[in-house]
Amino acid sequence: MMKNSLTNKMKKExxxxxxxxxxxxxxxxxxxxxxxxKKLFSGRGxxxxxxxxxxxxxxxxxxxxxxxxxxxxxxxxxYLNQLFQSEEPGFGKFGMEDLTEKGYNVSNFGIxxxxxxIHVGIEGTQAYYDEVKNEIKNLVSEAFKEQGMDAFKVKIxxxxxxxxxxxxxTDQQKKIDEYIRRSSELExxxxxxxxxxxxxxxxxxxxxxxxxxxxxxxxxVSEKRIDEMKEIVKEIAAEKETGExxxxxxxxxxxxxxxxxxxxxxxxxxxxxxxxKKDFHVKGVGYSFYPxxxxxxxxxxxxxxxxxxxxxxxxxxxxxxxxxxxxxxKDKVKDDPYxxxxxxxxxxxxx
Amino acid sequence: xSLEKKIKKVKKGSKQAFQDLIQDEKNKLYRMAFIYVKNExxxxxxxxxxxxxxxxxxxxxxxPQYFSTWMMKILINNSLDFLKKRDRVxxxxxxxxxxxxxxxxxxxxxxxxEAIKKLDEQYKTVIIxxxxxxxxxxxxAEILQCPEGTVKTNIHRGLQKLKITLGEECI
Numbered sequence: 001m002m003k004n005s006l007t008n009k010m011k012k013e014x015x016x017x018x019x020x021x022x023x024x025x026x027x028x029x030x031x032x033x034x035x036x037x038k039k040l041f042s043g044r045g046x047x048x049x050x051x052x053x054x055x056x057x058x059x060x061x062x063x064x065x066x067x068x069x070x071x072x073x074x075x076x077x078x079y080l081n082q083l084f085q086s087e088e089p090g091f092g093k094f095g096m097e098d099l100t101e102k103g104y105n106v107s108n109f110g111i112x113x114x115x116x117x118i119h120v121g122i123e124g125t126q127a128y129y130d131e132v133k134n135e136i137k138n139l140v141s142e143a144f145k146e147q148g149m150d151a152f153k154v155k156i157x158x159x160x161x162x163x164x165x166x167x168x169x170t171d172q173q174k175k176i177d178e179y180i181r182r183s184s185e186l187e188x189x190x191x192x193x194x195x196x197x198x199x200x201x202x203x204x205x206x207x208x209x210x211x212x213x214x215x216x217x218x219x220x221v222s223e224k225r226i227d228e229m230k231e232i233v234k235e236i237a238a239e240k241e242t243g244e245x246x247x248x249x250x251x252x253x254x255x256x257x258x259x260x261x262x263x264x265x266x267x268x269x270x271x272x273x274x275x276x277k278k279d280f281h282v283k284g285v286g287y288s289f290y291p292x293x294x295x296x297x298x299x300x301x302x303x304x305x306x307x308x309x310x311x312x313x314x315x316x317x318x319x320x321x322x323x324x325x326x327x328x329x330k331d332k333v334k335d336d337p338y339x340x341x342x343x344x345x346x347x348x349x350x351x
Numbered sequence: 352x353s354l355e356k357k358i359k360k361v362k363k364g365s366k367q368a369f370q371d372l373i374q375d376e377k378n379k380l381y382r383m384a385f386i387y388v389k390n391e392x393x394x395x396x397x398x399x400x401x402x403x404x405x406x407x408x409x410x411x412x413x414x415p416q417y418f419s420t421w422m423m424k425i426l427i428n429n430s431l432d433f434l435k436k437r438d439r440v441x442x443x444x445x446x447x448x449x450x451x452x453x454x455x456x457x458x459x460x461x462x463x464x465e466a467i468k469k470l471d472e473q474y475k476t477v478i479i480x481x482x483x484x485x486x487x488x489x490x491x492a493e494i495l496q497c498p499e500g501t502v503k504t505n506i507h508r509g510l511q512k513l514k515i516t517l518g519e520e521c522i
Contacts, residue, residue: 006510010482013464017382023391024381027399028373032366035406081363328363 079148080273080323084266094143102139104132107159111152113275113284118144118152121159129158149276176209183208186240190215190233199229202252213245221253256289262333263287263294270320274298280316293337296320304344313342313351358415361406369406376419380426383479386468387430388437397433401426423484424494427476434472466516474509481506 096109099120105128108121120136122129133156141154187206194201202218215233219226230247237245271285284299298316302309317340323329324338342351352371360368373380380401384394404425412421467475476495480486488506492499 007482007485009463010467010478013462014382014386014483017385017464019378019381020391021378023395024377024398027395028370028377028402031399031402032369032406035403036364036366328360328365 079277080269080319081326081328083147083149083273084269084323084328094140094147098143099136099139104136106136111272113271116151116153116275118154120154120156122156123159126158144276147276149273151276151278179209182241186215186237189236189240190217193232193236194229197232199223199225201229204233208241213241213243215245215247216250217247218250218252221251223251251290253289256292259294259333259336260289262336266324266329266333267296270296270323273323274316274319279312280319281312282316293339295339295341298340298342300342300350301345302350304346304348304350309344309350313344316342317351354418355415358409358412358418361409366406369402369409372418373402373422376422379484380422383423383426383483384430386464386475386479387472388433389468393433393437397426397429401429404429420486420490420494423480427494431472463513463517466513469516470509470512473505474512477502477505478509478513 096106099106099109105123106120107123108119111118118140120140122132122136137154137156141152144150144152144154183206186208187204190204190206191201194204200220200223202220204215204217207214207216215237217229217233219229223229226249230249233247234245237247267285267287274280274282274285281300281302282298283301286297286299288295288297298320300312300316302312320340324333340351341349344350352368354372357368357372361372377398381394381398384397384401385391388394388397401422405422412418467478470478477491480491480494481488486494488499488502491502495502
C-alpha cells in the first residue's frame with residue numbers, strides 16, 4: 001500500500017523536474033563524440049577484443065579449410081569495420097587530436113602511403129622534442145597496431161618554428177597574388193560566356209602560374225558540343241592572356257558523383273586498412289566510376305608466379321567484400337554494384 | 352532491432368545505436384543526477400560523463416539485459432564521486448549560509464523531492480531506485496554491491512526520515 005502511493009507520488013514529482021531536451025541531447029552528443037575519439041585508442045577491453053580478432057584471422061589465413069562456424073565467428077568482427085568512421089574519415093580511429101588531447105605539441109600528423117610511414121611533427125624546443133619523441137613514437141605505433149595496422153613505420157620530426165613561419169618574400173607574394181587575380185578573372189569570363197550560350201558547364205578552375213597555363217573544364221555528360229566549347233574557351237583565353245593554354249574536358253555524371261560521395265569514406269577505409277596490414281601486401285588502392293560499375297583496383301607487391309599469391313588475393317577480396325556487405329556500410333552505399341580487381345606486382349589480375 | 356543487436360553495434364562504435372539505446376533512459380538519468388547535485392549544470396556534466404564512460408567501456412557489459420541497470424550504476428557512482436569532490440571544498444559564504452539554513456528549513460514547505468534531495472546518500476540512492484525506478488531489493492543490492500539486508504535497512508531508515516521531515520500523512 002505504502003509502496004504504491006509513494007511510488008506514484010515520487011514518479012509524478014520526479015517527472016516534474018524540469019528538463020531542457022536540447023541541453024540533454026547536447027550533453028549526450030558531446031559525450032559520444034569524445035567517446036568515439038577515444039574508443040579504440042585507450043579502452044583496454046577493446047584491445048583484447050581486437051587482439052582476439054587478429055589471432056582468429058591469423059589462424060584462418062593459415063588453414064585452407066574454413067569451417068562454417070569459424071567463418072561465422074570471425075565475420076562478426078571484421079577488421080575494416082573497426083577502422084570505419086563514416087562521419088569523419090581519417091586515419092582509422094586515431095589522429096592528431098588524440099595526441100594534442102594528451103598535451104603534446106603536435107603540429108602535423110599524416111600518413112605517406114607510398115612509403116607506409118606515419119609522420120608526426122612536434123613543435124617546441126630541442127629539449128622538449130628529445131623528451132617526448134620516443135613516448136609519442138610508441139604511442140602512435142601502439143595505437144595503430146591495436147587497430148590491426150602493423151605495416152606503418154612511425155617517423156617523428158621536430159618542426160622548426162622559425163622555418164615554418166617563414167613567409168614568401170613580398171615580391172614572390174605579389175607575383176602569386178597577380179597569378180591568382182588573372183586566373184580568377186579568366187575563369188569568370190569563361191563561366192559567364194559558356195553559361196550564356198547554354199552549355200552544361202560545372203566549373204573552370206583556371207591555373208596560371210610559373211609552371212603551367214591550364215584550363216580544366218568540368219561539364220555534365222549530357223553536354224555533347226565539346227569541340228565547339230573548346231573553341232570558345234580558346235578564344236576567350238587568347239583575348240585575355242598571351243600564350244598557349246592547355247584545355248582539358250572532364251565529364252561529370254551527377255548520379256555517379258553522388259555515388260562517389262557515398263563511397264569515398266568507404267574506399268579510404270579500404271585503402272588504409274589494406275595498406276596498413278603487412279599480411280595483405282597491398283601497395284595501392286584505386287577506384288573509378290568511369291565506366292560503370294564502380295571498379296576498385298588493388299595493387300599488391302606479390303608476383304603472380306609466387307605460390308601463395310592466389311591465397312593472398314582471395315584473402316584481400318574476402319576482407320573487402322565482407323566490409324562492403326556489412327550492414328553498416330551497406331546502409332551507406334545502397335546497392336551500388338562494384339567490381340574488385342587485385343593486381344600482382346607484374347600487373348596481372350590475380351583474383 | 353533487438354537490444355542485443357544494438358549493443359553489438361555500439362561495440363563496433365556506432366553512436367546512432369547508442370543514442371537509440373538511451374532514448375527512453377536519458378531524461379530519467381538526468382533527473383536522477385539532478386536529485387544528487389541539485390543544479391542543472393552539474394547534472395548535465397554528470398550525464399555527459401556517464402554517457403562517455405558507458406560508451407567507451409561498453410565492452411565490459413557482459414549481458415545486454417543489464418544495460419539499463421548498468422547505466423544507472425555508472426550514473427550513481429559518478430554522482431557520488433562528484434559530491435565527494437565538491438564537498439571537500441566549501442566556499443566561505445556557504446558556511447554562513449548553512450547556519451541560517453538550519454532555521455529556515457523547518458519553515459519551508461517541503462515537497463517530496465526536496466526532502467529526498469536532503470537525505471543522506473545511502474538513503475537517497477536506495478529510495479530513488481526502489482520507488483522511482485521500481486527496482487527490487489535484489490537488483491538494488493546488485494547495483495550497489497551490498498547485502499540485501501543493508502538495502503532493506505536503508506530503505507526503512509530513509510522512509511523514517513522522510514516521514515519526520517514531511518509528516519506522517521504525506522507518506
